[in-house]
Amino acid sequence: xEAGKKIVxxxxxxxxxxxxxxxxxxxxxxxxxxVKAVNDVSFDVYEGESLGLVGESGCxxxxxxxTIVRLCEAKAGxxxxxxxxxxxxxxxxxxxxxxxxxxxxxxxxxxxxxxxxVYETIAEILKVHKxxxxxxxxxxxxxxxxxCGLNKEMAERYPGEFxxxxxxxxxxxxxxxxxxxxxLADEPVSALDVSIQAQIINLLKKLQKELHLTxxxxxxxxxxxxxxxQRTAAMYLGKIVEIGSTEVLFTDPLHPYTGILIHASxxxxxxxxERSPAIQGEVPSPIDLPKGCLFHPRCPRCxxxxxxxxxxxxxxxxxxxxxCHLYE
Amino acid sequence: MQKLLEVIDLKTYFYxxxxxxxxxxxxxxxxxxGETFGIVGESGCxxxxxxxSVLKLIRNPGKITGGRILYxxxxxxxxxNRQMRKIRGKEISAIFQEPMTSLNPIMKIRDxxxxxxxxxxxxxEQKEERAVELLRMVxxxxxxxxxxxxxxxxxxxxxxxxxxxIALGSNPKLLIADEPTTALDVTIQNQIMVxxxxxxxxxxxxxxxxxxxxxxxxxxxxxxxVMYAGKIVEMTDTVTLFAKPRHPYTYGLMRxxxxxxxNAEKLYTIEGTIPNLAELPAGCAFAPRCxxxxxxxxxxxxxxxxxxxxxWVSCHCLNRTCGLKGLIPVLK
Numbered sequence: 001x002e003a004g005k006k007i008v009x010x011x012x013x014x015x016x017x018x019x020x021x022x023x024x025x026x027x028x029x030x031x032x033x034x035v036k037a038v039n040d041v042s043f044d045v046y047e048g049e050s051l052g053l054v055g056e057s058g059c060x061x062x063x064x065x066x067t068i069v070r071l072c073e074a075k076a077g078x079x080x081x082x083x084x085x086x087x088x089x090x091x092x093x094x095x096x097x098x099x100x101x102x103x104x105x106x107x108x109x110x111x112x113x114x115x116x117x118v119y120e121t122i123a124e125i126l127k128v129h130k131x132x133x134x135x136x137x138x139x140x141x142x143x144x145x146x147x148c149g150l151n152k153e154m155a156e157r158y159p160g161e162f163x164x165x166x167x168x169x170x171x172x173x174x175x176x177x178x179x180x181x182x183x184l185a186d187e188p189v190s191a192l193d194v195s196i197q198a199q200i201i202n203l204l205k206k207l208q209k210e211l212h213l214t215x216x217x218x219x220x221x222x223x224x225x226x227x228x229x230q231r232t233a234a235m236y237l238g239k240i241v242e243i244g245s246t247e248v249l250f251t252d253p254l255h256p257y258t259g260i261l262i263h264a265s266x267x268x269x270x271x272x273x274e275r276s277p278a279i280q281g282e283v284p285s286p287i288d289l290p291k292g293c294l295f296h297p298r299c300p301r302c303x304x305x306x307x308x309x310x311x312x313x314x315x316x317x318x319x320x321x322x323x324c325h326l327y328e
Numbered sequence: 329m330q331k332l333l334e335v336i337d338l339k340t341y342f343y344x345x346x347x348x349x350x351x352x353x354x355x356x357x358x359x360x361x362g363e364t365f366g367i368v369g370e371s372g373c374x375x376x377x378x379x380x381s382v383l384k385l386i387r388n389p390g391k392i393t394g395g396r397i398l399y400x401x402x403x404x405x406x407x408x409n410r411q412m413r414k415i416r417g418k419e420i421s422a423i424f425q426e427p428m429t430s431l432n433p434i435m436k437i438r439d440x441x442x443x444x445x446x447x448x449x450x451x452x453e454q455k456e457e458r459a460v461e462l463l464r465m466v467x468x469x470x471x472x473x474x475x476x477x478x479x480x481x482x483x484x485x486x487x488x489x490x491x492x493x494i495a496l497g498s499n500p501k502l503l504i505a506d507e508p509t510t511a512l513d514v515t516i517q518n519q520i521m522v523x524x525x526x527x528x529x530x531x532x533x534x535x536x537x538x539x540x541x542x543x544x545x546x547x548x549x550x551x552x553x554v555m556y557a558g559k560i561v562e563m564t565d566t567v568t569l570f571a572k573p574r575h576p577y578t579y580g581l582m583r584x585x586x587x588x589x590x591n592a593e594k595l596y597t598i599e600g601t602i603p604n605l606a607e608l609p610a611g612c613a614f615a616p617r618c619x620x621x622x623x624x625x626x627x628x629x630x631x632x633x634x635x636x637x638x639x640w641v642s643c644h645c646l647n648r649t650c651g652l653k654g655l656i657p658v659l660k
Contacts (some may be wrong), residue, residue: 056513163601193370194540195598198584202594220514227586227595264518266543268587268655270566273547277519282483 004046006083007182007214008068013041013077015060015067019287035286037063039238039294040077042313045182050208050215052229052246054222054261056283060238061218065184068216069101070094081182099129102175106187108167112159118145118170119155125177141177147210148173149203165196172203176211183208184216189224201228222265226250231319234258237286237294240313244320254316255324257295293325301326331398332502332534333359333382338395340374340381347606351377351390353558356632359502364528364535366549366566368542368581370602374558375538379504382536383422384412399502417444421495425507427487431479437463437490438475444497462493466523485516489523496527503528506538521547542582542655546570554578557603557613560632564639571656574641576618579652587655612644620645 015038021030037060045051053061066072068079070086078087086097105111112121122141126132132140142152148169159167168188175183188204189197205228208215219225225232226246233243234257242255253259264278281298284290290297296306303325311323340352352374359365367375380386382397384404396403404415424430432440441459450458456475463471466489479487488508495503505524509517525548528535537548545552546566553563554575562575573579583596600617603609609616615625622645630642635650643649 194581195584198595198597223587264515266547268543268546270546277522279515
């Protein structure tokens with residue numbers, strides 16, 4: 001649907017976390033087990049767009065983001081940023097690429113160094129990445145702060161002196177300091193109160209437009225994702241099950257899981273109350289994954305085929321991909 | 329409908345050095361039999377302290393300094409701890425946000441449920457039967473086997489179910505649920521909401537539901553109070569609140585939601601931040617952030633007024649807020 005340039009290209013990406021063997025496992029010669037946090041994920045993000053990533057906790061959204069910025073080791077697959085394969089970059093080359101992709105974290109309380117003033121936090125990034133020369137740093141810091149709605153006087157304060165909303169503004173300023181073209185925002189408004197959340201969402205939208213940022217926006221709040229993202233991907237147990245334009249996904253979801261997720265999100269309308277739960281049961285353990293389609297044990301439309309064969313991602317309509325046997 | 333609980337002009341203050349933090353400042357509301365009464369507001373607005381006051385769980389340096397809490401017509405404020413224990417956990421039960429911190433990590437679920445049966449003269453068999461019945465009621469599979477498990481062996485959603493089972497063990501008339509679904513995923517939140525709604529109807533109890541999430545309010549409550557800076561600023565039935573909010577703060581909260589059907593370019597925002605409860609401005613606490621604020625608002629504190637029957641609002645600008653549109657017409 002978008003003719004734009006591909007900025008982020010992820011192909012067959014896998015991230016695994018090994019589980020420590022216990023002594024009894026070694027004696028019994030059991031094979032090493034691992035959690036497949038990201039399991040064969042492929043998608044593209046186009047220039048200037050925001051891709052929403054939704055799913056329940058533990059589905060691998062955050063690990064996926066961290067793998068893309070190379071904070072987690074990828075086990076297999078490739079990551080391309082601006083057409084360049086960065087999957088195996090090391091040292092200096094990696095640092096140079098990191099400049100173009102930055103993360104905004106959920107909890108501005110724990111992601112900022114409490115012993116550094118706002119000025120020091122931002123100046124450090126300018127120094128490390130050599131964005132500007134040393135004597136230009138103070139001006140640049142003020143410019144970045146102003147962009148994020150913070151004033152000069154705040155630069156000399158410590159993170160502890162700010163409210164949650166202001167702290168998240170500092171978190172955003174820190175991410176923007178390196179001049180990135182890709183922003184990965186991991187639940188950036190989840191810890192904030194409703195009235196503050198709206199301010200930060202507006203700020204992110206404004207910055208994305210002004211700086212022409214490409215964004216991957218992770219949230220468990222579907223309303224927020226729907227508001228901010230042009231395209232959305234739904235994840236379940238480490239796999240993307242559906243990806244498409246946000247409006248289509250929210251009004252006419254095709255994968256049973258996407259539908260359930262949207263249905264479960266509380267409607268802000270007291271005249272439309274849910275009488276029965278959208279889905280029974282919980283997400284199974286990611287250690288012993290079910291055979292076939294990962295969603296089949298909970299799927300209301302499970303078929304015989306789903307129990308054995310893993311469905312592949314297929315493009316059903318233009319720009320609308322889904323991994324489900326129902327649509328083959 | 330009959331009143332089960334009536335709170336009149338409740339004041340819960342915290343004394344920190346020479347500062348007085350007015351966590352709850354003159355809240356009045358009633359909870360009717362068989363209804364779910366919601367209290368909604370942002371962090372620090374006093375919604376949780378209101379609940380803790382009803383349970384009389386306010387600790388030093390906090391104190392209930394004024395007002396009355398009438399439970400079935402009897403004021404519980406002057407009751408001693410010992411007398412209160414006959415009500416708390418028996419007539420009035422509570423569940424909180426973090427099931428892991430409210431459950432004892434080194435006690436089996438069995439023993440934690442049995443605690444509620446103390447002084448009931450039940451045999452071991454009767455206790456087990458009742459515990460299994462409770463776990464089955466809240467939807468825990470193979471309840472008999474799971475009685476011997478510890479809290480860490482359950483998932484977050486299951487732990488919250490266990491909390492609910494423990495709270496319901498004494499057949500309470502009032503359940504206080506303080507952000508019961510906030511720590512849970514949407515699908516689990518949806519299950520727990522349906523479960524509480526269901527159990528409330530089956531057992532005919534009343535629920536006070538505290539949350540910051542207007543979606544949860546819409547799905548669960550019959551009536552709602554909106555709190556801001558320790559005060560109830562608006563109170564009415566849920567449908568009216570969502571269709572015709574009258575307080576500028578309620579309106580702002582609804583409009584700043586991404587689901588509020590607002591402008592695609594920019595969300596409505598309430599400028600500024602929540603005030604410090606120790607240094608509240610004179611007059612209406614919301615005035616510095618309010619688009620309607622007049623000179624009077626900065627001088628004089630508004631008193632709750634009945635704007636329409638059963639619709640209480642504390643605002644000087646009622647004549648200007650009658651045209652405010654809520655979310656329901658927008659969503660439809």
